Amino acid sequence: MTQQIATNVHWHHGEITREDRNRLLNQKGATLWFTGLSGSGKSTIAVALESKLYEMGKISYRLDGDNIRLGINKNLGFSAEDRTENIRRIGEIAKLFVDTGVFALSSFISPYRADRDNVRKLHEDSGFRFVEIFVDCPLDEAEKRDPKGLYKKARAGEIKNFTGIDDPYEAPAKAEVHLVTSEMSLEEEVQTIIDYLENEGLLSA
Amino acid sequence: MTQQIATNVHWHHGEITREDRNRLLNQKGATLWFTGLSGSGKSTIAVALESKLYEMGKISYRLDGDNIRLGINKNLGFSAEDRTENIRRIGEIAKLFVDTGVFALSSFISPYRADRDNVRKLHEDSGFRFVEIFVDCPLDEAEKRDPKGLYKKARAGEIKNFTGIDDPYEAPAKAEVHLVTSEMSLEEEVQTIIDYLENEGLLSA
Numbered sequence: 001m002t003q004q005i006a007t008n009v010h011w012h013h014g015e016i017t018r019e020d021r022n023r024l025l026n027q028k029g030a031t032l033w034f035t036g037l038s039g040s041g042k043s044t045i046a047v048a049l050e051s052k053l054y055e056m057g058k059i060s061y062r063l064d065g066d067n068i069r070l071g072i073n074k075n076l077g078f079s080a081e082d083r084t085e086n087i088r089r090i091g092e093i094a095k096l097f098v099d100t101g102v103f104a105l106s107s108f109i110s111p112y113r114a115d116r117d118n119v120r121k122l123h124e125d126s127g128f129r130f131v132e133i134f135v136d137c138p139l140d141e142a143e144k145r146d147p148k149g150l151y152k153k154a155r156a157g158e159i160k161n162f163t164g165i166d167d168p169y170e171a172p173a174k175a176e177v178h179l180v181t182s183e184m185s186l187e188e189e190v191q192t193i194i195d196y197l198e199n200e201g202l203l204s205a
Numbered sequence: 206m207t208q209q210i211a212t213n214v215h216w217h218h219g220e221i222t223r224e225d226r227n228r229l230l231n232q233k234g235a236t237l238w239f240t241g242l243s244g245s246g247k248s249t250i251a252v253a254l255e256s257k258l259y260e261m262g263k264i265s266y267r268l269d270g271d272n273i274r275l276g277i278n279k280n281l282g283f284s285a286e287d288r289t290e291n292i293r294r295i296g297e298i299a300k301l302f303v304d305t306g307v308f309a310l311s312s313f314i315s316p317y318r319a320d321r322d323n324v325r326k327l328h329e330d331s332g333f334r335f336v337e338i339f340v341d342c343p344l345d346e347a348e349k350r351d352p353k354g355l356y357k358k359a360r361a362g363e364i365k366n367f368t369g370i371d372d373p374y375e376a377p378a379k380a381e382v383h384l385v386t387s388e389m390s391l392e393e394e395v396q397t398i399i400d401y402l403e404n405e406g407l408l409s410a
Binding site for chain 1: 268
């Protein structure tokens with residue numbers, strides 16, 4: 001029988017590393033963690049950023065309610081415990097993407113500082129880049145937009161524990177990128193993030 | 206205030222799709238799901254395949270005990286319920302990688318047919334490729350290798366519910382790739398998988 005555990009075949013030069021993958025993709029994978037109120041524009045910015053990165057030949061992937069809450073986290077509800085587990089799992093998944101060399105664009109309200117800091121620690125303890133992006137939109141403006149009609153329902157008491165209404169939003173103290181939505185166009189917001197990534201050397205390997 | 210929801214800026218041409226990402230990476234993302242006994246060679250083959258794909262300029266990522274059991278699934282044990290949840294989560298994560306355009310190489314024993322079929326369904330219902338790779342190594346050979354000394358512990362009763370000893374391994378009935386380890390070298394095993402991917406058109410976009 002041919003020995004299976006052989007490691008001396010010419011093309012098997014050991015395990016491919018994160019640096020190898022970064023080189024292949026010519027970028028340095030990182031988690032871009034959007035946080036902000038419902039209606040602040042997180043997803044809109046993430047979609048536009050994804051498009052911009054794509055035009056630059058960079059690969060990113062958006063983690064959002066559609067592919068997370070309906071997928072891996074479909075067995076989680078909205079209790080405090082489940083919200084924390086929701087963010088923990090998203091953080092762990094984002095980390096796998098960073099390890100792959102991909103930009104993980106996470107757009108969840110993620111209102112609690114402790115949860116976000118846990119995800120940051122999870123990354124930084126492994127030498128992985130975590131970029132917190134604060135989408136800073138005042139409550140009255142987000143509520144005025146109310147793209148999904150959720151504030152209206154929360155005000156009517158049809159949704160409980162809604163961030164900004166009857167549950168707190170804890171703003172980041174020192175986000176890497178701070179987007180003040182009242183002063184910036186979408187294009188400016190995206191460019192601010194791109195500039196950050198460029199300055200940090202993440203757009204090449 | 207500048208309207209944030211604007212979608213008519215020139216570079217924002219809507220959401221980037223899975224097909225777009227496949228084009229960027231020049232491959233079609235797919236889950237390559239290795240299944241087989243402990244010691245059958247799943248991880249060895251996955252490592253060698255990853256290396257081969259890398260040399261071909263293709264991006265893949267291995268999901269294994271190190272980055273899953275110690276990460277997102279660290280709150281799961283080895284009860285029947287937790288094993289099923291373990292495989293479900295891995296399947297959901299693999300699906301996100303496929304959506305990104307990456308080859309997800311999953312190497313877990315995954316002994317139960319129902320669990321594997323659930324992951325297959327999860328993929329195929331969304332039009333995602335699921336490639337089951339049966340690493341077919343006889344129990345006596347796997348036990349003779351016993352690279353981690355686990356069979357010895359299982360025989361001594363120190364590990365309970367060990368696949369092949371006191372828990373069943375349900376072999377796939379119709380895996381896309383069937384590797385008979387007693388008849389193939391590691392290089393042949395890898396080449397068999399590469400040939401499959403090539404024939405299925407997954408190595409270009």
